[in-house]
Amino acid sequence: MSLIAKFEETVARQPDAPALVFEKRRYSFAGLNGEINRLAQRLVGPLYAGRDEKIGILLRNCPEFIVSVWAALKAAAVAVPLNVFLIGEELAYILNDCRARILISSLDFARELLYLKDRLSALETLIV
Numbered sequence: 001m002s003l004i005a006k007f008e009e010t011v012a013r014q015p016d017a018p019a020l021v022f023e024k025r026r027y028s029f030a031g032l033n034g035e036i037n038r039l040a041q042r043l044v045g046p047l048y049a050g051r052d053e054k055i056g057i058l059l060r061n062c063p064e065f066i067v068s069v070w071a072a073l074k075a076a077a078v079a080v081p082l083n084v085f086l087i088g089e090e091l092a093y094i095l096n097d098c099r100a101r102i103l104i105s106s107l108d109f110a111r112e113l114l115y116l117k118d119r120l121s122a123l124e125t126l127i128v
Contacts (some may be wrong), residue, residue, distance in 0.1 A: 004073055007033070022063050032067070039071035039104075039127075047125055049102055053077040056100035056123075058091070058109055060084055068104045088112055092119045101125065 015030035043049040055072045057079055059065040072079035080098050082091060095103065099122040105113060107128060
C-alpha cells in the first residue's frame with residue numbers, strides 16, 4: 001500500500017480526527033486532505049506538473065509545508081524541500097540543479113526570490 005493510499009484510508013476512516021495542530025490552527029484529516037487535493041489539482045491542471053516533475057518548496061515550518069509536500073506526492077511529482085537558511089546563490093544552485101519548474105514559497109522570501117529571478121533558469125511558476 002502506498003503512503004498516499006494509507007493517508008486516504010485514514011481520511012475515510014477518521015475524517016474528523018485531528019491530523020495536524022500548529023499553534024492555534026487545527027486540521028482534521030478531511031480538512032487537511034481537502035487542502036492537499038486543491039493544491040495537487042492546481043499542480044496537475046493549469047501548471048501541468050507531470051510525473052517526476054521537481055517542485056521546490058521554500059517554506060518555514062507551517063501547515064502549508066505539509067500541504068505542499070503531500071500535494072506534490074499526489075501529483076506524482078518530486079517535492080524538493082529547501083532549507084530556509086540557504087542564501088541566494090545556494091538556493092539558485094539547488095533550484096537550477098534539480099531543474100525545478102515550480103516553486104512553492106511564501107512572502108517571507110519574496111525579496112530573496114526577486115533578487116534571484118534572473119538566475120533561475122528552469123523556474124516558470126512561483127506559488128505563494
